[in-house]
Amino acid sequence: MENFQTPLEAFYFWLEKNPDRIFLRQPIQRKFIEYSRKDAFDQAIRVAAALHKMGLKKGDHVALLSKNCAHWFMADLAMMLGGFVSVPLYPTLDSDSIHEILIHSESKAIIIGKLDDYKSQKKGIPEIPKIGVALYGVSEEFTWEDLVNNTSEFEPFNQNPEDLISIMYTSGTTGNPKGVMHKVKSFNLVAQNGLKSLEFKDESKFFSYLPLSHIAERIGIEMGAIYGGGTVSFPESLETFAEDLALVQPNTFFAVPRIWQKFQEGVLNKMSQKKLDKLLSIPIINALVKKKIKMKLGLGDAQFCASGAAPIAVSLQKWYRRIGVEIHQCYGMTEDCILSHFNLPGTNKFGAVGRPLPGVTSKLSAEGEILIKSDALMVGYYKSPDQTAEMFTEDGFLRTGDLGEFDHDGYLSIVGRIKDQFKTDKGKYVTPSLIELELSKNTDLEHICVVGTGISQPIVLIIPSEAGRAKGKEGLNSSILKSIDELNPHLKKHEKLEKAVIMKENWTVDNGLMTPSMKIRRNRIETIHQPMYLEWFSRPERVVYEST
16 A cells, blocks of 8 residues: 555545546446546546535535445545535434534535435435435435536645544444544544555455444545555445345455344354354365355455454354454544554454554553544544543543453453443442353344343343244243353352343334444433333343333
8 A cells, every 4th residue: 555645645646547447336226337536536526616616615514414325435535625524424313313413513515325214314404505416316406416517627625634524423322422523634544554554455345334424434445445446336225235245245344243143144044053064174175165155245355354343252253264254353433533453464363352553552541441542533522622621631542431451462352331331239330241242142142231220130131133033932032041041150249140131122223222333322222221120120030021
């Protein structure tokens, strides 16, 4: 990877070197529409010019509401060329949340791309210029395609490393979303230090499906492709996801633990673990089986696979290693621009999130909180100086809110979140994340939340997986109790799980119980269900069903 000072400098390098190389591949009705770097630049520069004609000025904030698609990349490129500050919104937000963020961020215009339900979201957009992409069926006062066809090019602005590049609103696992401000130099530093450390190859194939409004996808995929001259493909829909991934066979693949579990379930639904073990034990067949499974998953060409956002079970990493897929656990957050701790190729340690990346200093506070310092830390929370001040120590370290431990080799492990800890009525604190991680080894469980405020022992709230539901009530109960009985002897007395509660309603992004980055919203789950803890705890059965 070349040395650049800004994302635009990197884009220009590849634009000049190979303008006709495909940059973006957008599937529409099962066919890919392809955009070269020259195509993307020509469209983006005209949209940037159009925004200036509408009266926007350098430094103004422009919002972007869209699922991952080619026009997300081109819209972000237009904002960089026009000197604007991008404000990406999660595509699943409801109208009230959209309105709140657009007003708070002082966005002067919005670009609307591929969405599932724009009709219900539209009422949240105030009276600002709206640019809709007709390709995705969005009809607005301004159309992306019309602006591209009817606007002349203009002289793009040069990016300054000290300029603000984006205000990224966090997904809010612990409260209301906050606008994290990052400078151009932060994105550049992560791309230069982080992506080089991961040994990203130039002109790689990428597959973009995790929310681009989240920092991991923004840096790992968007900046990865811009800095490395790569090609990015997108899934057409959730239903075609597996087919699209298998068609693309990306060189790099990021996923959250639940997706890695889903992939595993898919393999084991077609082939029992016993049969898989037998085939993997046969020398000649072994390689063929691995290759076939990886190709089916879409990981046949994957040179680097990573997991983040939540802890991944070591047992799951070991399972994937047996089929030839090495999963590297990584750790970072929006506030540190994910320049933090990664397991790197050749030095991967299961159960840890890696060592500090180049340019990162990390340490633990007296309470065990992970503290991070680098030149890529956020400027602060937009219009929230008090909340910003709370996030930093006197010596300039970022407070992550995570509890960690370093081993003798310098590898960091996450042991929980400070705010996730709860106290049972015995007065003892419980850190739920490590208990949940152990339980997640059971593929019959989709989502897990260990709670216990106001009762004498912790209980676990469970959403069963498809495999778990298929076992029926008796089989599922047996599976859950087996996991609890195997785990409890290894827990301290006040941590031992008393019983499990099977939830009636699934936890999803739509009902607000999961973040767009697939983390459970523990505080919301607690708010809804805490009044029932004592009743559930008092029932005689060890597995309680919420609906009964």
